[in-house]
Amino acid sequence: MSTRSQVSPGFLLAFGGWRRTAALTALAPLLLCLAVSDVAAQKRCAGGAVDVTADTAEERQFACQAAVHAIELLSRCEIALRQPIKLAIRPEVRHPLNGPIFGSFDTRGEVALITDSGHISALLKGTPYAELPRQEFYRSLIVHEVVHGIMHQNMLRPASTHAAYEYPAYALQIASMPEAVRKLILQRYKPADLSSEILFNDVILFFDPYFFAARAYTHFAAAADGCELLRGLLRGEAQFIAPSMM
């Protein structure tokens, strides 16, 4: 759940580490072991289409189910998975400038990076999502990042704003939740604010991503054809998103 598409600093550190191993030959056997165990942790989900790297079989299984849910939600809109999606569950995912975050989609590596469930509570503290059932929130977080991945595979024109990039991920994240959980999110806001006609924009996204998320779901769910809104985003056509100010 980040607007960022950059490779996480964690990834860069790891990559830098690999380069340094050329000189640090004494450490090579140890690093090789780490690399092998990491590769071994990546598994393809039953039914194919999703590859998950995680420490435990339970985490992989959970991520697989959430990813399949995201694939189903988009397939209802005739937005299909074009190639297997990769998920990496990590103890920490960092924003290049803002420190630890829930997750992000790395468009260069085409991998969804998700903070592992054991480290989510600390990130949730003080946010409007802190009161949500932890497991339901975590499932929706994976849906969010997988939606980014599938939209990325189908994008005909790159999103010109962060708002255009995040709208489908937030709308479907909240759509993926059980109704009772979704209610907990929506009831925080006045209905008139959620259905406001103000264009979705990067300023609201930046200052209040939780409100942006609730509005995105409300707008998507109320649309005569929500799927067409998502397909419009793939074509770079979305009248409901404010144009880039850059």
Ligand SMILES: [Zn+2]
């Ligand atoms: Zn996002």
